[in-house]
Amino acid sequence: MVDDSVRDDAPPATAKSGDAAEQFAQELPEAKGDQVVARSVTINRPVGELFTFFRDFSNLPSFMENVVRIDILDEKRSHWVVKAPGGTTVEWTARITDEAPNSVIAWASEEGADVPNSGHVTFRDAGARGTVVSATILYDPPAGFIGKIIAKMFQREPAIQARRDLRRFKQLMETGEIATPAMNPKQFEEMGL
Amino acid sequence: MKALAWHGKHDVRMDTVDDPEIVNPRDAIIKVTSTAICGSDLHLYDGYIPTMKAGDILGHEFMGEVVEVGPKSTLKKGQRVVVPFTIACGSCYHCGKHQYSACDNGLPADNQDIAQTLYGQPMSGLFGYSHMTGGYAGGQAEYVRVPFSDVGPIVIPDGVDDDKVLFLSDILPTGWQAAEYAQIEPGDTVAVWGCGPVGLFAVQSAFLMGAERVIAIDHFPNRLALAKRFGAETINFEETATYEALMEMTGGIGPDAVIDAVGLEAHGLFVDNVIDQIKASTFLGTDRPHSIRQAIIACRKGGRVSMPAVYGGFVDKFPLGAFMEKGLTMKTGQTHVQHYLPGLLNAIMEGKIDTEFLISHRMPLMDAPKGYKMFHDQQNDVTKIVLKPGMAQG
Numbered sequence: 396m397v398d399d400s401v402r403d404d405a406p407p408a409t410a411k412s413g414d415a416a417e418q419f420a421q422e423l424p425e426a427k428g429d430q431v432v433a434r435s436v437t438i439n440r441p442v443g444e445l446f447t448f449f450r451d452f453s454n455l456p457s458f459m460e461n462v463v464r465i466d467i468l469d470e471k472r473s474h475w476v477v478k479a480p481g482g483t484t485v486e487w488t489a490r491i492t493d494e495a496p497n498s499v500i501a502w503a504s505e506e507g508a509d510v511p512n513s514g515h516v517t518f519r520d521a522g523a524r525g526t527v528v529s530a531t532i533l534y535d536p537p538a539g540f541i542g543k544i545i546a547k548m549f550q551r552e553p554a555i556q557a558r559r560d561l562r563r564f565k566q567l568m569e570t571g572e573i574a575t576p577a578m579n580p581k582q583f584e585e586m587g588l
Numbered sequence: 589m590k591a592l593a594w595h596g597k598h599d600v601r602m603d604t605v606d607d608p609e610i611v612n613p614r615d616a617i618i619k620v621t622s623t624a625i626c627g628s629d630l631h632l633y634d635g636y637i638p639t640m641k642a643g644d645i646l647g648h649e650f651m652g653e654v655v656e657v658g659p660k661s662t663l664k665k666g667q668r669v670v671v672p673f674t675i676a677c678g679s680c681y682h683c684g685k686h687q688y689s690a691c692d693n694g695l696p697a698d699n700q701d702i703a704q705t706l707y708g709q710p711m712s713g714l715f716g717y718s719h720m721t722g723g724y725a726g727g728q729a730e731y732v733r734v735p736f737s738d739v740g741p742i743v744i745p746d747g748v749d750d751d752k753v754l755f756l757s758d759i760l761p762t763g764w765q766a767a768e769y770a771q772i773e774p775g776d777t778v779a780v781w782g783c784g785p786v787g788l789f790a791v792q793s794a795f796l797m798g799a800e801r802v803i804a805i806d807h808f809p810n811r812l813a814l815a816k817r818f819g820a821e822t823i824n825f826e827e828t829a830t831y832e833a834l835m836e837m838t839g840g841i842g843p844d845a846v847i848d849a850v851g852l853e854a855h856g857l858f859v860d861n862v863i864d865q866i867k868a869s870t871f872l873g874t875d876r877p878h879s880i881r882q883a884i885i886a887c888r889k890g891g892r893v894s895m896p897a898v899y900g901g902f903v904d905k906f907p908l909g910a911f912m913e914k915g916l917t918m919k920t921g922q923t924h925v926q927h928y929l930p931g932l933l934n935a936i937m938e939g940k941i942d943t944e945f946l947i948s949h950r951m952p953l954m955d956a957p958k959g960y961k962m963f964h965d966q967q968n969d970v971t972k973i974v975l976k977p978g979m980a981q982g
Contacts, residue, residue, distance in 0.1 A: 439681050524681055555701075562697035570677040570736070571660065572612040574696045574713065576723040578733060579609040588697070 408433035408531065419531055424492040425503040427513040428533035432554045436561040439525035440568045442518050446497045448568065449516065449528075458563035458573065460588045461556055472505075485509035485537065511535045528564070530557055563588055590977075591645045591729035592956040597635035598964075600957050603643065608725065608733035610658045616737035617656035618671060622750040623727045623953070624649040625963050625973045626758060627784050628898050632717070633960050639702060639719040648673035648715040649757040650727025651750060654737075662738040669741035671734055672925035673758040675713035675724060678739030688712060689922035694736070695722045711922065728956055730977050742929040745937075751944050752936060754974065755785070760943060761928040763789025763849070766896035767797050769919035770845035777801040779834055779843035779886060780820070781879040783811035785946055785972055786896055787849035791820045792941055794847075803837060805830055808968040814945065834886045842888035848897045850879035884910050895920035946972045952979040 407415040408431055419433075420426035438445060448454050452473050456462045463476040463484060471491045479485045487508030493501035493515070501515035514532035521527045534553055566573050577583035593603040608617055626649050631637050651670040654663045663669065676683050676691035683691050694713035695703065702720045703710040713735075716726015725732065734741060744753050763786045770778055778794045780787050783806035794802050795818065804815035805823045812822040823833050834843060880895060884907050887893055893916050911918070935941045948971045951959055959973045 437681070439679065439684070558701075559697040562700060565680075566677075566693045566697065569679045570614070570693050572614060574675075574677075574693055574722070574735065575611060576696060576699075576713075576725065577611050578606060578725060580611055583611050 406433060416533060420533060423501060423503070423513055423515065423533070425513060426533055427503050427508070427511040428535045430534050430536055430553075431531065432534070432557050433529065433531040434554075434557045434561055435527055435529040436565050437521055437524050437527050438565045438568050442497045442520045442526040445526050445528060445568060446500075446518050449518075449564075450494075450500060458567050458588060459556075459560045460563070477510075479509075479537070487512065510537055528561065530561060532557060589730040590953065591725070592647060592953070592975075593642075594632060594640055594644045594646055595642045598633060598961075600633065600646065600960050602954055602956060603645075605643075605645070605729075607731050610656055611733065612735060613658045613660035614736050614738050615656075615658040616654055616661045616663045616734045616741070618650070618652040618669065618727075618732050618734050618741075619655045620650050620652040620727055620730060620732060620953075620977050621668070622651055622754045623647050623729075623975050623977075624754060624757075625728070625956070625959055625975070627786070628717075629960070630964055631898065633964060637718050637720075641719060641723075644716070644718070644723070645725040645729050646716040647726035647728030648717055649754065649759070650715075650732060651744070651754050651757065652727075652732070655731070657737070660738060663741065663743070668744045668746075670744060670753055670756045670929075671715070671727065671732070672740045672742075672756075672761075672929070673715055673717075674740075674922060674925050675715065675722065675735055676739060676926060677736050678926075683739070683926075686924055686927040688924040688926045690924075699723060714922075728953065728975060730953070740926055742933060744933075748937070749944075751947055751950075751974065753933065753943070755789075755943050755946065756925075756929055756932055756936075758923065758925065759785040760789050760932055760941070761925045762786045762896050762923040763791075764793045764928055764932060765921075765923050766790040766847050766849060766894050767793035767799075769892075769894035769896075770794065770847055771892050771917070771919075772797040772799050772845060774798040775800045776844040777803065777838055778845045778847065779803045779805065779883070780815075780847045780849055781805045781883055782849035782897070783808070783815045784849060787847070788814055788818070788946065788971075789941075790847050790849055790896070791815050791818050795819060796935075796940060799845075803834065803843065810968045811971065814971065817945070818942075830882060831886050838888070842886055842891065844888055845892040845894065846883040846887045847894045848880045848883045850897050881905065881907055884916065887914065887916055889914045891916055893918040896923070947974050949973045950979070951975060952981045953977040954981050 407418045416429050416431040419431050452465050461478040466474040474488045476484050476486050487504040489502045492503050499517045503513035504511050512534040517529045519527045563573050575583050589607045590602050591605050654667045657663050674689045675694040676688035677693040680692040689712045691712035695710050699722050700710035713722030715724050767790050776799045778799045780790050783804050791802050802820040804820040806812050807826040953975045956975050963970045
């Protein structure tokens with residue numbers, strides 16, 4: 396057992412070894428998944444604007460490259476269709492398990508999810524620098540460890556996607572568009588976001 | 589359209605490709621009227637820069653006429669503009685501090701991974717300079733798509749010749765920033781390694797900022813003669829022992845500020861340089877930094893080191909001891925072009941800075957492959973090649 400009093404102050408997900416997923420699971424009202432991804436980004440916009448945009452899930456596919464579509468079922472529930480390796484898709488229904496305006500949105504997948512997952516996105520006012528947005532995601536990789544390797548090869552691994560999606564969220568909110576080297580709209584579409 | 593495309597080491601060709609179109613709301617399409625080959629394009633030509641792909645369109649020094657605008661562009665069709673080589677959004681924290689080359693959003697999200705791994709954080713995008721810097725098509729072409737056109741390009745008044753203002757795109761602000769980073773005080777002696785375009789603009793800028801003496805170092809007589817024209821004293825490192833000369837010329841003190849405008853392809857057969865060449869060719873080390881070593885050793889105690897020269901990777905035998913013991917200060921970085929444009933356009937218009945002296949050759953865009961070979965093989969005679977898409981091939 397590690398004595399909590401001698402732990403450093405770094406986020407658990409940056410630990411070289413240990414039980415980051417287990418620790419994070421304890422923070423969630425309802426935890427699903429045993430792999431953890433955590434990533435923060437500072438966005439030069441007010442917290443209220445970012446929270447409101449993000450909370451309307453119909454906005455998310457505009458910067459989440461792998462999300463094919465999100466159907467809003469009701470105030471708390473939404474159905475997600477997401478690209479997976481090899482031209483396939485995975486689906487789940489997510490339910491909001493906790494929510495505080497301008498602060499946090501937590502969710503968990505319902506029974507029958509192709510990829511059971513849960514997590515939260517937090518928003519913290521950072522004064523003159525804008526807002527720190529942190530996404531922490533727990534998930535069960537399909538087909539376990541091998542699935543994760545395959546996903547990585549196809550760049551559809553959640554850690555890569557979370558990192559790139561957060562950068563695109565920042566670009567969209569700060570500049571009103573998503574940076575691309577595409578030479579025309581058709582190429583932009585073919586490249587993904 | 590016709591565009592100069594990279595196909596491999598010492599292999600660039602005029603390809604026919606689709607014309608660019610507006611993709612994002614803040615885009616503009618520029619019809620290129622003048623575009624230059626930069627010394628740093630030779631790094632691409634020589635195959636030193638990773639993440640290049642066959643067919644990549646080169647060129648980051650260009651200007652032209654606005655022919656299309658997106659709904660959020662502030663430019664108008666028909667305006668003539670010079671475009672900064674750095675692609676910066678103008679809205680992020682760093683752009684807010686005028687650190688445009690450190691822009692958070694100029695690089696596409698997927699291209700940020702390499703720079704983040706190499707440098708810790710991703711930098712701004714660049715035109716025509718590998719996929720690590722965004723994979724954006726460059727300006728050695730008939731047309732260019734310019735992102736964030738409401739922030740970058742500067743509008744040029746009617747009646748001002750292209751050749752007078754083209755270098756606002758990169759090398760003039762780079763030379764100016766180099767001199768600014770040398771924190772020149774009245775009475776200072778400033779030594780500049782490299783009399784390429786950036787070095788020559790640094791010489792002019794240093795005098796404008798109050799330097800009493802500028803000592804320019806190179807081995808091409810023609811380039812040293814240009815430096816002399818602006819009042820610099822010169823050292824030809826093939827004829828003279830540079831460190832000894834600098835010490836004698838400053839009464840044993842050393843220059844107050846040193847500027848390395850040479851960069852990763854330092855010429856000259858010095859022992860450490862030869863080792864660097866072997867290492868570079870075997871990928872043990874990526875950069876060949878003789879000039880920065882010499883600059884640090886020559887600099888006076890408590891002096892300033894400014895490094896506009898481009899380095900991309902890791903170096904060894906960096907004189908960290910001399911740097912620490914002498915208490916030097918170093919400032920470096922890609923140029924925050926957007927920050928300097930209004931002031932430098934004024935300086936050109938008022939005749940304080942001479943730009944046209946630099947151009948040794950003008951040729952049609954279609955001759956660009958010939959231009960690259962010439963620039964690569966004849967650095968004494970070729971100081972700057974400007975390509976003109978509208979010029980007839982002769």
